[in-house]
Amino acid sequence: MPRFAANVSMLFAEYPFLERFARARAAGFAGVEILFPYDHPPQEIRARLEDSGLQLVLFNAAPGDRERGERGLAALPGREAEFRDAMARALDLAGTLGCPRLHVMAGIAPPGTPRETLLATYAANLAWAAERCAAQGVKPLIEPINHRDIPDYVLNTTSQAAAIIRAIGPERLGLQFDLYHAQVTEGDITRRFEALLPLITHAQVADTPGRHEPGTGEVSWPYVFDRMDAMGYRGWIGCEYRPVEGTEAGLGWFARYNAQRISGT
Numbered sequence: 001m002p003r004f005a006a007n008v009s010m011l012f013a014e015y016p017f018l019e020r021f022a023r024a025r026a027a028g029f030a031g032v033e034i035l036f037p038y039d040h041p042p043q044e045i046r047a048r049l050e051d052s053g054l055q056l057v058l059f060n061a062a063p064g065d066r067e068r069g070e071r072g073l074a075a076l077p078g079r080e081a082e083f084r085d086a087m088a089r090a091l092d093l094a095g096t097l098g099c100p101r102l103h104v105m106a107g108i109a110p111p112g113t114p115r116e117t118l119l120a121t122y123a124a125n126l127a128w129a130a131e132r133c134a135a136q137g138v139k140p141l142i143e144p145i146n147h148r149d150i151p152d153y154v155l156n157t158t159s160q161a162a163a164i165i166r167a168i169g170p171e172r173l174g175l176q177f178d179l180y181h182a183q184v185t186e187g188d189i190t191r192r193f194e195a196l197l198p199l200i201t202h203a204q205v206a207d208t209p210g211r212h213e214p215g216t217g218e219v220s221w222p223y224v225f226d227r228m229d230a231m232g233y234r235g236w237i238g239c240e241y242r243p244v245e246g247t248e249a250g251l252g253w254f255a256r257y258n259a260q261r262i263s264g265t
Contacts, residue, residue: 005029008021058236061102175202
């Protein structure tokens, strides 16, 4: 049975950030994701998680300067020291918040930088991060992101990600399989998901093309979720979408699965 986690950076945005945890729990979620939890006191976030009985299942390592449009540091040559500082900060926060997974963003390719240089930097940084994360019991993840949402992002396809994970070791580095990004870039999402299942640590969903809630676009989500369940995926599915007309108004798709979880069917 699918286990859904609310991304409280995108869902329940009608409410102040620290109120979203209780709203997620009231809606039936047992887990949450946060994109970048660095703007709020860690102890405040931890208290909201504990008060709501929620598990924080994933957040992103700091991506560099968000105000300047940076989307990760892992593949950027010359930024290794900043990357290591960002990972140290993320691991410290993961310990405080009890989060077992970190998304390590690759970054946007600097103009004129050879792809071979980007990939070599990426591999070296990920190998270093995997060692540090393992020592703390945290698993680092990488996620292919489509060029439409983030032009020139270094990691775009599931096959690229799979090659990197196999080189470093699936026990040390996991795949964050975002079905929205995969549908935009590659399609054939259930077959791709099944082929890569041994590498997948976490999944995320949003409908295409608008990145709204399931049921608002072109994907048959009942089929997709049933297939994921049948193929044996037991990880979390993060709901990382932009609600069309308010979060709670758009949770009808979730009601079926939440009812099944409560009833045990």
